[in-house]
Amino acid sequence: MPTTTTTIKELLESGAHFGHQTSRWHPKMKKYIFTKRNDIHIIDLEKTVVMLEKALEYLQRVVAEGGKILIVGTKKQAQEIVAEEAKRAGLYYINQRWIGGILTNFAAIQNRIDYLVRLEDQQARGELARLPKKEQQQLTDEMARLNKMMGGFKEMTALPDVVFIVDPTKEKIALAEAQRMGIPIVAMVDTNCSPVGIDYPIPSNDDAMRAIKLILSRVADMAIAARENLSKIEVDQVVTPDAELDEKLAADADAAA
Template structure:
Protein backbone atom coordinates (compact mmCIF):
# COMPACT_ATOMS: atom_id res chain seq x y z
CA UNK A 1 0.00 0.00 0.00
CA UNK A 2 2.88 2.39 0.67
CA UNK A 3 4.27 1.82 -2.82
CA UNK A 4 0.85 2.41 -4.40
CA UNK A 5 0.37 5.67 -2.55
CA UNK A 6 3.86 6.75 -3.55
CA UNK A 7 3.07 5.98 -7.20
CA UNK A 8 -0.22 7.85 -7.21
CA UNK A 9 0.75 10.90 -5.16
CA UNK A 10 4.48 11.43 -5.69
CA UNK A 11 4.99 10.03 -9.19
CA UNK A 12 4.85 13.34 -10.99
CA UNK A 13 7.18 15.09 -8.56
CA UNK A 14 9.66 12.24 -8.54
CA UNK A 15 9.80 12.06 -12.36
CA UNK A 16 10.25 15.83 -12.70
CA UNK A 17 12.95 16.32 -10.06
CA UNK A 18 15.38 13.64 -11.23
CA UNK A 19 15.38 10.84 -13.79
CA UNK A 20 14.84 7.40 -12.38
CA UNK A 21 16.64 4.25 -13.27
CA UNK A 22 14.96 1.38 -15.10
CA UNK A 23 15.01 -0.81 -12.02
CA UNK A 24 13.29 1.85 -9.93
CA UNK A 25 10.63 2.34 -12.55
CA UNK A 26 9.99 -1.39 -12.61
CA UNK A 27 9.59 -1.37 -8.82
CA UNK A 28 7.15 1.52 -8.89
CA UNK A 29 4.96 -0.06 -11.56
CA UNK A 30 4.57 -3.37 -9.74
CA UNK A 31 1.31 -3.84 -7.98
CA UNK A 32 0.57 -5.48 -4.69
CA UNK A 33 -0.98 -8.87 -4.64
CA UNK A 34 -4.70 -8.83 -5.10
CA UNK A 35 -6.70 -11.26 -2.99
CA UNK A 36 -7.88 -14.40 -4.69
CA UNK A 37 -11.45 -13.37 -4.17
CA UNK A 38 -11.03 -10.23 -6.27
CA UNK A 39 -9.08 -12.06 -9.00
CA UNK A 40 -11.81 -14.60 -9.37
CA UNK A 41 -14.57 -12.02 -9.34
CA UNK A 42 -13.22 -9.74 -12.07
CA UNK A 43 -12.97 -12.28 -14.87
CA UNK A 44 -16.32 -13.73 -14.03
CA UNK A 45 -17.97 -10.35 -14.40
CA UNK A 46 -16.46 -9.76 -17.85
CA UNK A 47 -17.28 -13.21 -19.08
CA UNK A 48 -20.87 -12.92 -17.97
CA UNK A 49 -21.26 -9.58 -19.73
CA UNK A 50 -19.73 -10.94 -22.94
CA UNK A 51 -22.09 -13.90 -22.95
CA UNK A 52 -25.13 -11.72 -22.33
CA UNK A 53 -24.12 -9.26 -25.04
CA UNK A 54 -23.57 -12.07 -27.56
CA UNK A 55 -27.06 -13.35 -26.89
CA UNK A 56 -28.69 -9.94 -27.29
CA UNK A 57 -26.83 -9.13 -30.53
CA UNK A 58 -28.31 -11.97 -32.53
CA UNK A 59 -29.94 -10.66 -35.73
CA UNK A 60 -33.60 -11.27 -36.18
CA UNK A 61 -34.53 -13.09 -39.34
CA UNK A 62 -37.67 -11.70 -40.97
CA UNK A 63 -39.79 -13.92 -43.17
CA UNK A 64 -39.47 -13.50 -46.94
CA UNK A 65 -42.48 -11.51 -48.20
CA UNK A 66 -41.18 -10.63 -51.67
CA UNK A 67 -43.91 -12.46 -53.56
CA UNK A 68 -46.61 -11.08 -51.31
CA UNK A 69 -45.34 -7.51 -51.71
CA UNK A 70 -45.16 -7.92 -55.48
CA UNK A 71 -48.78 -9.03 -55.74
CA UNK A 72 -49.83 -6.23 -53.42
CA UNK A 73 -48.02 -3.64 -55.56
CA UNK A 74 -49.60 -5.08 -58.70
CA UNK A 75 -53.10 -4.81 -57.27
CA UNK A 76 -52.39 -1.29 -56.06
CA UNK A 77 -51.13 -0.26 -59.49
CA UNK A 78 -54.34 -1.51 -61.11
CA UNK A 79 -56.41 0.83 -58.94
CA UNK A 80 -54.24 3.97 -58.89
CA UNK A 81 -52.10 3.49 -62.03
CA UNK A 82 -54.14 5.96 -64.10
CA UNK A 83 -54.30 8.61 -61.43
CA UNK A 84 -52.18 11.75 -61.94
CA UNK A 85 -50.75 13.66 -64.89
CA UNK A 86 -49.18 12.05 -67.93
CA UNK A 87 -45.55 13.11 -68.30
CA UNK A 88 -44.22 13.15 -71.87
CA UNK A 89 -40.66 13.73 -72.99
CA UNK A 90 -40.97 16.44 -75.60
CA UNK A 91 -37.31 16.68 -76.60
CA UNK A 92 -34.63 14.00 -76.73
CA UNK A 93 -31.20 14.81 -78.19
CA UNK A 94 -30.81 11.31 -79.66
CA UNK A 95 -33.96 11.73 -81.77
CA UNK A 96 -32.04 14.06 -84.07
CA UNK A 97 -30.13 11.06 -85.40
CA UNK A 98 -32.90 8.47 -85.03
CA UNK A 99 -35.61 10.65 -86.59
CA UNK A 100 -33.88 13.49 -88.50
CA UNK A 101 -36.13 16.56 -88.76
CA UNK A 102 -36.94 18.10 -92.13
CA UNK A 103 -37.48 21.69 -93.25
CA UNK A 104 -41.14 21.49 -92.24
CA UNK A 105 -40.17 20.44 -88.70
CA UNK A 106 -38.13 23.58 -87.99
CA UNK A 107 -39.68 25.40 -85.04
CA UNK A 108 -38.45 27.95 -82.57
CA UNK A 109 -38.88 25.43 -79.75
CA UNK A 110 -36.64 22.91 -81.55
CA UNK A 111 -33.97 25.54 -82.18
CA UNK A 112 -34.04 26.74 -78.58
CA UNK A 113 -33.83 23.19 -77.24
CA UNK A 114 -30.76 22.64 -79.42
CA UNK A 115 -29.10 25.81 -78.02
CA UNK A 116 -29.04 27.57 -81.39
CA UNK A 117 -29.60 30.97 -79.75
CA UNK A 118 -26.41 31.01 -77.66
CA UNK A 119 -23.77 33.32 -79.11
CA UNK A 120 -20.35 34.39 -77.88
CA UNK A 121 -19.29 37.05 -75.41
CA UNK A 122 -19.92 40.62 -76.42
CA UNK A 123 -16.17 41.29 -76.62
CA UNK A 124 -15.80 38.67 -79.38
CA UNK A 125 -18.62 39.72 -81.66
CA UNK A 126 -18.42 40.73 -85.30
CA UNK A 127 -20.42 43.93 -86.00
CA UNK A 128 -21.52 42.47 -89.34
CA UNK A 129 -23.76 40.06 -87.37
CA UNK A 130 -25.74 42.84 -85.66
CA UNK A 131 -28.80 42.09 -87.81
CA UNK A 132 -28.88 38.51 -86.46
CA UNK A 133 -28.58 39.40 -82.74
CA UNK A 134 -31.71 39.61 -80.59
CA UNK A 135 -30.11 41.03 -77.44
CA UNK A 136 -27.58 40.58 -74.66
CA UNK A 137 -27.95 38.51 -71.51
CA UNK A 138 -25.22 38.32 -68.86
CA UNK A 139 -22.61 39.49 -71.33
CA UNK A 140 -23.57 36.92 -74.00
CA UNK A 141 -25.11 37.78 -77.36
CA UNK A 142 -28.43 36.05 -78.00
CA UNK A 143 -29.12 35.11 -81.63
CA UNK A 144 -32.62 35.73 -82.95
CA UNK A 145 -34.24 32.34 -83.56
CA UNK A 146 -36.62 33.87 -86.09
CA UNK A 147 -33.63 34.83 -88.23
CA UNK A 148 -32.16 31.36 -87.75
CA UNK A 149 -35.37 29.61 -88.83
CA UNK A 150 -35.80 31.85 -91.88
CA UNK A 151 -32.22 31.44 -93.10
CA UNK A 152 -32.30 27.69 -92.41
CA UNK A 153 -35.42 27.25 -94.54
CA UNK A 154 -33.82 29.29 -97.33
CA UNK A 155 -30.67 27.15 -97.22
CA UNK A 156 -32.80 23.98 -97.24
CA UNK A 157 -34.54 25.22 -100.37
CA UNK A 158 -31.17 25.78 -102.07
CA UNK A 159 -29.99 22.27 -101.17
CA UNK A 160 -33.25 20.73 -102.40
CA UNK A 161 -33.07 22.45 -105.80
CA UNK A 162 -29.42 21.57 -106.35
CA UNK A 163 -30.12 17.94 -105.45
CA UNK A 164 -33.11 17.98 -107.81
CA UNK A 165 -30.86 19.05 -110.69
CA UNK A 166 -28.28 16.37 -109.98
CA UNK A 167 -25.64 18.64 -108.48
CA UNK A 168 -22.76 17.50 -106.29
CA UNK A 169 -23.13 18.62 -102.67
CA UNK A 170 -20.29 18.52 -100.14
CA UNK A 171 -20.97 18.55 -96.37
CA UNK A 172 -17.85 19.65 -94.47
CA UNK A 173 -17.30 19.64 -90.71
CA UNK A 174 -13.80 19.26 -89.29
CA UNK A 175 -14.32 19.66 -85.54
CA UNK A 176 -14.47 16.71 -83.13
CA UNK A 177 -18.03 15.37 -83.12
CA UNK A 178 -18.91 16.50 -86.67
CA UNK A 179 -18.24 13.11 -88.25
CA UNK A 180 -21.64 11.58 -87.46
CA UNK A 181 -23.45 14.79 -88.46
CA UNK A 182 -21.87 15.21 -91.89
CA UNK A 183 -21.98 11.49 -92.73
CA UNK A 184 -25.68 11.23 -91.92
CA UNK A 185 -26.51 14.40 -93.88
CA UNK A 186 -24.52 13.17 -96.88
CA UNK A 187 -26.17 9.76 -96.70
CA UNK A 188 -29.63 11.31 -96.69
CA UNK A 189 -28.94 13.69 -99.57
CA UNK A 190 -26.83 11.27 -101.60
CA UNK A 191 -23.91 13.71 -101.39
CA UNK A 192 -20.26 13.75 -100.30
CA UNK A 193 -18.86 14.47 -96.87
CA UNK A 194 -15.62 15.70 -95.33
CA UNK A 195 -14.78 15.42 -91.62
CA UNK A 196 -10.97 15.61 -91.81
CA UNK A 197 -8.68 18.52 -92.66
CA UNK A 198 -9.30 20.16 -96.02
CA UNK A 199 -6.40 19.76 -98.42
CA UNK A 200 -5.54 23.23 -99.76
CA UNK A 201 -5.80 23.45 -103.54
CA UNK A 202 -8.30 20.61 -103.99
CA UNK A 203 -10.53 22.94 -106.03
CA UNK A 204 -8.18 25.51 -107.54
CA UNK A 205 -5.44 22.95 -108.24
CA UNK A 206 -7.54 19.80 -108.37
CA UNK A 207 -6.03 18.58 -111.64
CA UNK A 208 -2.78 17.87 -109.81
CA UNK A 209 -3.95 16.99 -106.29
CA UNK A 210 -6.99 14.88 -107.22
CA UNK A 211 -5.56 13.20 -110.28
CA UNK A 212 -6.64 9.57 -110.56
CA UNK A 213 -9.45 9.81 -108.02
CA UNK A 214 -12.25 7.29 -108.69
CA UNK A 215 -15.47 8.55 -110.27
CA UNK A 216 -18.51 7.06 -111.96
CA UNK A 217 -20.88 8.15 -114.70
CA UNK A 218 -24.58 7.60 -113.96
CA UNK A 219 -27.76 8.02 -115.94
CA UNK A 220 -30.95 9.85 -115.01
CA UNK A 221 -31.89 6.96 -112.68
CA UNK A 222 -28.58 7.19 -110.77
CA UNK A 223 -27.41 3.86 -112.21
CA UNK A 224 -23.79 3.46 -113.42
CA UNK A 225 -23.27 3.56 -117.18
CA UNK A 226 -20.65 1.38 -118.85
CA UNK A 227 -18.26 2.50 -121.55
CA UNK A 228 -16.96 5.65 -119.86
CA UNK A 229 -13.87 4.20 -118.23
CA UNK A 230 -11.57 6.12 -120.56
CA UNK A 231 -13.41 9.35 -119.88
CA UNK A 232 -13.22 8.88 -116.11
CA UNK A 233 -9.48 8.28 -116.14
CA UNK A 234 -8.67 11.19 -118.48
CA UNK A 235 -11.24 13.76 -117.36
CA UNK A 236 -10.68 16.62 -114.95
CA UNK A 237 -11.55 16.10 -111.26
CA UNK A 238 -15.07 17.01 -110.26
CA UNK A 239 -15.86 20.29 -108.52
CA UNK A 240 -18.79 20.42 -106.07
CA UNK A 241 -21.83 22.44 -107.02
CA UNK A 242 -22.57 23.37 -103.38
CA UNK A 243 -20.53 23.26 -100.16
CA UNK A 244 -22.18 23.15 -96.72
CA UNK A 245 -19.66 24.12 -94.01
CA UNK A 246 -20.49 23.66 -90.33
CA UNK A 247 -17.43 25.52 -88.98
CA UNK A 248 -16.39 28.35 -91.34
CA UNK A 249 -13.74 29.73 -88.96
CA UNK A 250 -11.53 26.65 -89.35
CA UNK A 251 -12.24 26.22 -93.08
CA UNK A 252 -11.43 29.65 -94.47
CA UNK A 253 -9.22 28.10 -97.17
CA UNK A 254 -12.08 25.91 -98.38
CA UNK A 255 -14.47 28.86 -98.57
CA UNK A 256 -11.87 31.01 -100.32
CA UNK A 257 -11.31 28.35 -102.99
CA UNK A 258 -15.07 28.02 -103.46
CA UNK A 259 -15.29 31.78 -103.99
CA UNK A 260 -12.51 31.66 -106.60
CA UNK A 261 -14.26 28.82 -108.43
CA UNK A 262 -17.74 30.43 -108.15
CA UNK A 263 -19.06 27.56 -106.02
CA UNK A 264 -21.97 28.62 -103.73
CA UNK A 265 -21.54 27.90 -100.05
CA UNK A 266 -23.74 27.53 -96.98
CA UNK A 267 -22.24 28.13 -93.54
CA UNK A 268 -23.24 28.26 -89.88
CA UNK A 269 -22.34 31.79 -88.78
CA UNK A 270 -21.90 32.50 -85.07
CA UNK A 271 -21.64 35.99 -83.58
CA UNK A 272 -17.82 35.93 -83.90
CA UNK A 273 -17.71 34.76 -87.56
CA UNK A 274 -17.70 36.71 -90.81
CA UNK A 275 -21.01 36.30 -92.71
CA UNK A 276 -19.52 37.46 -96.03
CA UNK A 277 -17.36 34.33 -96.26
CA UNK A 278 -20.36 32.24 -97.35
CA UNK A 279 -23.08 32.74 -99.91
CA UNK A 280 -25.98 31.64 -97.68
CA UNK A 281 -25.47 32.27 -93.97
CA UNK A 282 -27.32 30.45 -91.18
CA UNK A 283 -26.97 32.45 -87.92
CA UNK A 284 -26.71 29.86 -85.16
CA UNK A 285 -24.43 28.50 -82.46
CA UNK A 286 -21.58 26.66 -84.17
CA UNK A 287 -20.19 25.30 -80.86
CA UNK A 288 -23.26 23.20 -79.98
CA UNK A 289 -23.33 19.72 -81.48
CA UNK A 290 -27.10 19.56 -80.95
CA UNK A 291 -27.59 22.70 -83.02
CA UNK A 292 -25.32 21.45 -85.80
CA UNK A 293 -27.06 18.07 -85.75
CA UNK A 294 -30.42 19.78 -86.29
CA UNK A 295 -29.06 21.94 -89.12
CA UNK A 296 -27.32 18.99 -90.78
CA UNK A 297 -30.44 16.84 -90.52
CA UNK A 298 -32.66 19.55 -91.99
CA UNK A 299 -30.32 20.12 -94.94
CA UNK A 300 -29.91 16.37 -95.43
CA UNK A 301 -33.68 15.90 -95.51
CA UNK A 302 -33.95 18.72 -98.02
CA UNK A 303 -31.42 17.01 -100.28
CA UNK A 304 -33.28 13.74 -99.87
CA UNK A 305 -36.58 15.28 -100.97
CA UNK A 306 -34.90 16.87 -104.01
CA UNK A 307 -33.34 13.55 -104.97
CA UNK A 308 -36.71 11.77 -104.68
CA UNK A 309 -38.38 14.38 -106.90
CA UNK A 310 -35.66 13.97 -109.53
CA UNK A 311 -35.97 10.17 -109.60
CA UNK A 312 -39.78 10.33 -109.78
CA UNK A 313 -39.62 12.75 -112.70
CA UNK A 314 -37.02 10.56 -114.41
CA UNK A 315 -39.41 7.60 -114.29
CA UNK A 316 -41.93 9.72 -116.17
CA UNK A 317 -39.34 10.78 -118.77
CA UNK A 318 -38.59 14.25 -117.40
CA UNK A 319 -34.90 14.99 -116.85
CA UNK A 320 -34.20 18.07 -114.75
CA UNK A 321 -30.48 18.26 -115.56
CA UNK A 322 -28.36 18.48 -118.67
CA UNK A 323 -25.41 16.33 -119.66
CA UNK A 324 -22.10 18.09 -118.92
CA UNK A 325 -20.29 19.58 -121.89
CA UNK A 326 -17.24 17.37 -121.38
CA UNK A 327 -19.38 14.25 -121.46
CA UNK A 328 -21.14 15.49 -124.59
CA UNK A 329 -17.80 16.01 -126.33
CA UNK A 330 -16.63 12.56 -125.28
CA UNK A 331 -19.83 10.99 -126.58
CA UNK A 332 -19.50 12.85 -129.91
CA UNK A 333 -15.90 11.67 -130.28
CA UNK A 334 -16.88 8.11 -129.48
CA UNK A 335 -19.66 8.21 -132.08
CA UNK A 336 -17.28 9.64 -134.70
CA UNK A 337 -14.68 6.97 -133.92
CA UNK A 338 -17.34 4.27 -134.15
CA UNK A 339 -18.52 5.63 -137.53
CA UNK A 340 -14.97 5.70 -138.92
CA UNK A 341 -14.34 2.18 -137.66
CA UNK A 342 -17.56 1.00 -139.32
CA UNK A 343 -16.55 2.65 -142.61
CA UNK A 344 -13.11 1.05 -142.47
CA UNK A 345 -14.56 -2.38 -141.84
CA UNK A 346 -17.06 -1.87 -144.67
CA UNK A 347 -14.27 -0.87 -147.07
CA UNK A 348 -12.23 -3.93 -146.11
CA UNK A 349 -15.20 -6.22 -146.63
CA UNK A 350 -15.92 -4.59 -150.01
CA UNK A 351 -12.33 -5.03 -151.17
CA UNK A 352 -12.31 -8.68 -150.09
CA UNK A 353 -15.59 -9.34 -151.89
CA UNK A 354 -14.30 -7.64 -155.11
CA UNK A 355 -11.13 -9.72 -155.03
Protein backbone atom coordinates in the same frame (compact mmCIF):
# COMPACT_ATOMS: atom_id res chain seq x y z
CA MET B 1 -40.24 23.96 -100.53
CA PRO B 2 -38.41 22.04 -97.73
CA THR B 3 -40.42 19.09 -96.47
CA THR B 4 -40.22 20.15 -92.83
CA THR B 5 -40.13 23.65 -91.38
CA THR B 6 -37.71 23.97 -88.47
CA THR B 7 -39.36 25.62 -85.47
CA ILE B 8 -37.97 28.11 -82.99
CA LYS B 9 -38.71 25.55 -80.25
CA GLU B 10 -36.48 22.97 -81.95
CA LEU B 11 -33.71 25.52 -82.37
CA LEU B 12 -33.99 26.57 -78.72
CA GLU B 13 -33.82 22.97 -77.55
CA SER B 14 -30.69 22.42 -79.65
CA GLY B 15 -28.96 25.48 -78.20
CA ALA B 16 -28.73 27.16 -81.59
CA HIS B 17 -29.40 30.56 -80.01
CA PHE B 18 -26.23 30.68 -77.91
CA GLY B 19 -23.53 32.75 -79.58
CA HIS B 20 -20.03 33.53 -78.35
CA GLN B 21 -18.87 35.93 -75.69
CA THR B 22 -19.68 39.52 -76.58
CA SER B 23 -15.96 40.33 -76.68
CA ARG B 24 -15.50 37.85 -79.55
CA TRP B 25 -18.33 39.01 -81.77
CA HIS B 26 -18.06 40.04 -85.40
CA PRO B 27 -19.80 43.38 -86.10
CA LYS B 28 -21.17 42.06 -89.41
CA MET B 29 -23.35 39.66 -87.39
CA LYS B 30 -25.14 42.50 -85.59
CA LYS B 31 -28.39 42.14 -87.54
CA TYR B 32 -28.66 38.47 -86.52
CA ILE B 33 -28.18 39.11 -82.78
CA PHE B 34 -31.28 39.40 -80.59
CA THR B 35 -29.72 40.41 -77.28
CA LYS B 36 -26.90 39.58 -74.87
CA ARG B 37 -27.11 37.64 -71.63
CA ASN B 38 -24.27 37.25 -69.13
CA ASP B 39 -21.83 38.59 -71.72
CA ILE B 40 -23.02 36.02 -74.27
CA HIS B 41 -24.70 37.09 -77.49
CA ILE B 42 -28.09 35.50 -78.17
CA ILE B 43 -28.92 34.81 -81.80
CA ASP B 44 -32.29 35.93 -83.18
CA LEU B 45 -33.89 32.57 -83.96
CA GLU B 46 -36.73 34.11 -85.94
CA LYS B 47 -34.08 35.14 -88.45
CA THR B 48 -32.46 31.72 -88.20
CA VAL B 49 -35.74 30.07 -89.23
CA VAL B 50 -36.07 32.38 -92.24
CA MET B 51 -32.44 32.03 -93.34
CA LEU B 52 -32.46 28.25 -92.88
CA GLU B 53 -35.59 27.92 -95.02
CA LYS B 54 -34.01 30.08 -97.74
CA ALA B 55 -30.88 27.94 -97.67
CA LEU B 56 -32.86 24.70 -97.84
CA GLU B 57 -34.97 25.97 -100.72
CA TYR B 58 -31.79 26.82 -102.61
CA LEU B 59 -30.16 23.46 -101.86
CA GLN B 60 -33.35 21.70 -102.88
CA ARG B 61 -33.21 23.38 -106.30
CA VAL B 62 -29.57 22.37 -106.69
CA VAL B 63 -30.27 18.70 -105.93
CA ALA B 64 -33.43 18.71 -108.07
CA GLU B 65 -31.29 19.82 -111.02
CA GLY B 66 -28.78 17.04 -110.39
CA GLY B 67 -26.24 19.25 -108.60
CA LYS B 68 -23.76 17.99 -106.00
CA ILE B 69 -23.25 19.27 -102.45
CA LEU B 70 -20.00 19.06 -100.46
CA ILE B 71 -20.38 19.36 -96.67
CA VAL B 72 -17.33 20.59 -94.75
CA GLY B 73 -17.01 20.30 -90.98
CA THR B 74 -13.68 19.28 -89.47
CA LYS B 75 -14.09 20.48 -85.86
CA LYS B 76 -14.26 17.61 -83.39
CA GLN B 77 -17.91 18.07 -82.40
CA ALA B 78 -19.00 18.14 -86.05
CA GLN B 79 -16.97 15.27 -87.52
CA GLU B 80 -19.24 12.33 -86.71
CA ILE B 81 -22.43 14.25 -87.50
CA VAL B 82 -21.10 15.44 -90.85
CA ALA B 83 -20.20 11.89 -91.90
CA GLU B 84 -23.45 10.40 -90.63
CA GLU B 85 -25.80 12.88 -92.30
CA ALA B 86 -23.81 13.11 -95.54
CA LYS B 87 -23.74 9.32 -95.92
CA ARG B 88 -27.46 9.10 -95.15
CA ALA B 89 -28.25 11.55 -97.93
CA GLY B 90 -25.57 10.48 -100.40
CA LEU B 91 -23.70 13.79 -100.19
CA TYR B 92 -19.96 14.39 -100.40
CA TYR B 93 -18.23 15.40 -97.18
CA ILE B 94 -14.94 16.36 -95.57
CA ASN B 95 -14.72 15.87 -91.81
CA GLN B 96 -10.96 15.57 -91.39
CA ARG B 97 -8.25 18.12 -92.12
CA TRP B 98 -8.93 20.24 -95.19
CA ILE B 99 -6.34 19.46 -97.85
CA GLY B 100 -5.21 22.64 -99.56
CA GLY B 101 -6.20 22.66 -103.22
CA ILE B 102 -9.27 20.42 -102.99
CA LEU B 103 -11.18 23.06 -104.94
CA THR B 104 -8.45 25.25 -106.45
CA ASN B 105 -6.24 22.37 -107.64
CA PHE B 106 -8.78 19.62 -108.07
CA ALA B 107 -6.81 17.89 -110.85
CA ALA B 108 -3.97 17.11 -108.42
CA ILE B 109 -6.42 15.93 -105.77
CA GLN B 110 -8.13 13.76 -108.39
CA ASN B 111 -4.79 12.06 -109.07
CA ARG B 112 -4.57 11.05 -105.40
CA ILE B 113 -8.16 9.82 -105.48
CA ASP B 114 -7.41 7.77 -108.61
CA TYR B 115 -4.41 6.27 -106.82
CA LEU B 116 -6.60 5.32 -103.86
CA VAL B 117 -9.20 3.73 -106.14
CA ARG B 118 -6.47 1.72 -107.91
CA LEU B 119 -5.14 0.45 -104.59
CA GLU B 120 -8.63 -0.59 -103.50
CA ASP B 121 -9.18 -2.33 -106.83
CA GLN B 122 -5.88 -4.19 -106.49
CA GLN B 123 -6.81 -5.24 -102.97
CA ALA B 124 -10.24 -6.46 -104.12
CA ARG B 125 -8.59 -8.58 -106.85
CA GLY B 126 -6.15 -10.07 -104.35
CA GLU B 127 -3.10 -8.49 -105.96
CA LEU B 128 -1.84 -6.86 -102.76
CA ALA B 129 -1.90 -10.21 -100.99
CA ARG B 130 0.79 -11.46 -103.37
CA LEU B 131 3.22 -8.71 -102.37
CA PRO B 132 5.88 -9.04 -99.64
CA LYS B 133 4.38 -8.56 -96.17
CA LYS B 134 6.15 -5.26 -95.55
CA GLU B 135 5.06 -3.71 -98.85
CA GLN B 136 1.55 -5.06 -98.40
CA GLN B 137 1.30 -3.41 -94.98
CA GLN B 138 2.66 -0.11 -96.31
CA LEU B 139 0.03 0.00 -99.05
CA THR B 140 -2.73 -1.03 -96.64
CA ASP B 141 -1.72 1.78 -94.29
CA GLU B 142 -1.62 4.20 -97.22
CA MET B 143 -5.15 3.19 -98.21
CA ALA B 144 -6.39 3.74 -94.67
CA ARG B 145 -4.72 7.16 -94.53
CA LEU B 146 -6.12 8.28 -97.88
CA ASN B 147 -9.58 6.96 -97.06
CA LYS B 148 -9.59 8.87 -93.80
CA MET B 149 -8.72 12.08 -95.63
CA MET B 150 -10.61 11.57 -98.89
CA GLY B 151 -13.15 8.83 -98.28
CA GLY B 152 -16.03 11.27 -98.04
CA PHE B 153 -15.45 12.69 -101.51
CA LYS B 154 -13.51 10.04 -103.44
CA GLU B 155 -16.44 9.61 -105.84
CA MET B 156 -16.49 13.35 -106.61
CA THR B 157 -15.35 13.55 -110.24
CA ALA B 158 -15.84 17.30 -110.65
CA LEU B 159 -16.08 20.39 -108.48
CA PRO B 160 -19.22 20.49 -106.31
CA ASP B 161 -22.08 22.81 -107.19
CA VAL B 162 -22.38 24.02 -103.60
CA VAL B 163 -20.20 23.91 -100.48
CA PHE B 164 -21.95 23.73 -97.09
CA ILE B 165 -19.66 24.83 -94.24
CA VAL B 166 -20.37 24.22 -90.55
CA ASP B 167 -17.98 26.89 -89.24
CA PRO B 168 -16.52 29.40 -91.76
CA THR B 169 -14.02 30.71 -89.20
CA LYS B 170 -12.61 27.23 -88.63
CA GLU B 171 -12.84 26.34 -92.33
CA LYS B 172 -11.37 29.58 -93.64
CA ILE B 173 -9.26 27.82 -96.29
CA ALA B 174 -12.28 25.92 -97.62
CA LEU B 175 -14.23 29.17 -97.62
CA ALA B 176 -11.49 31.01 -99.52
CA GLU B 177 -11.14 28.23 -102.10
CA ALA B 178 -14.89 28.09 -102.73
CA GLN B 179 -15.01 31.86 -103.13
CA ARG B 180 -12.03 31.84 -105.48
CA MET B 181 -13.66 29.17 -107.66
CA GLY B 182 -17.03 30.91 -107.65
CA ILE B 183 -18.78 28.02 -105.92
CA PRO B 184 -21.89 29.09 -103.95
CA ILE B 185 -21.55 28.76 -100.18
CA VAL B 186 -24.12 27.85 -97.54
CA ALA B 187 -22.84 28.07 -93.96
CA MET B 188 -23.76 28.01 -90.30
CA VAL B 189 -22.49 31.35 -88.99
CA ASP B 190 -21.98 31.97 -85.28
CA THR B 191 -21.64 35.43 -83.74
CA ASN B 192 -17.86 35.36 -84.18
CA CYS B 193 -18.13 34.77 -87.94
CA SER B 194 -18.46 37.18 -90.83
CA PRO B 195 -21.41 36.39 -93.11
CA VAL B 196 -19.81 38.47 -95.88
CA GLY B 197 -19.10 36.37 -98.97
CA ILE B 198 -21.46 33.60 -97.87
CA ASP B 199 -24.38 33.25 -100.26
CA TYR B 200 -26.75 31.65 -97.76
CA PRO B 201 -25.69 32.31 -94.14
CA ILE B 202 -27.60 30.45 -91.41
CA PRO B 203 -27.15 32.28 -88.07
CA SER B 204 -26.64 29.57 -85.46
CA ASN B 205 -24.43 28.23 -82.73
CA ASP B 206 -21.86 26.23 -84.70
CA ASP B 207 -20.26 24.59 -81.66
CA ALA B 208 -23.22 22.79 -80.06
CA MET B 209 -23.54 19.24 -81.37
CA ARG B 210 -27.33 19.30 -81.12
CA ALA B 211 -27.51 22.46 -83.23
CA ILE B 212 -25.15 21.02 -85.84
CA LYS B 213 -27.17 17.79 -85.88
CA LEU B 214 -30.48 19.60 -86.26
CA ILE B 215 -29.41 21.73 -89.20
CA LEU B 216 -27.46 19.03 -91.02
CA SER B 217 -30.34 16.58 -90.57
CA ARG B 218 -32.59 19.12 -92.27
CA VAL B 219 -30.11 19.40 -95.14
CA ALA B 220 -29.96 15.60 -95.45
CA ASP B 221 -33.75 15.21 -95.31
CA MET B 222 -34.11 17.84 -98.02
CA ALA B 223 -31.53 16.17 -100.26
CA ILE B 224 -33.17 12.76 -99.91
CA ALA B 225 -36.64 14.14 -100.68
CA ALA B 226 -35.40 16.19 -103.65
CA ARG B 227 -33.55 13.22 -105.13
CA GLU B 228 -36.57 10.93 -104.71
CA ASN B 229 -38.76 13.50 -106.44
CA LEU B 230 -36.21 13.82 -109.25
CA SER B 231 -36.21 10.04 -109.72
CA LYS B 232 -40.01 9.98 -109.96
CA ILE B 233 -39.98 12.72 -112.58
CA GLU B 234 -37.35 10.87 -114.63
CA VAL B 235 -39.38 7.64 -114.47
CA ASP B 236 -42.55 9.44 -115.50
CA GLN B 237 -40.78 11.01 -118.47
CA VAL B 238 -39.32 7.77 -119.77
CA VAL B 239 -41.22 6.14 -122.63
CA THR B 240 -39.91 2.62 -123.22
CA PRO B 241 -39.18 1.37 -126.75
CA ASP B 242 -41.84 -1.34 -126.27
CA ALA B 243 -44.44 1.26 -125.42
CA GLU B 244 -43.52 3.28 -128.51
CA LEU B 245 -43.75 0.16 -130.68
CA ASP B 246 -47.16 -0.74 -129.24
CA GLU B 247 -48.42 2.77 -130.01
CA LYS B 248 -47.11 2.59 -133.58
CA LEU B 249 -48.64 -0.84 -134.20
CA ALA B 250 -51.97 0.33 -132.83
CA ALA B 251 -51.89 3.40 -135.08
CA ASP B 252 -51.03 1.26 -138.14
CA ALA B 253 -53.87 -1.12 -137.32
CA ASP B 254 -56.33 1.75 -137.05
CA ALA B 255 -55.16 3.14 -140.38
CA ALA B 256 -55.53 -0.23 -142.10
CA ALA B 257 -59.02 -0.83 -140.70
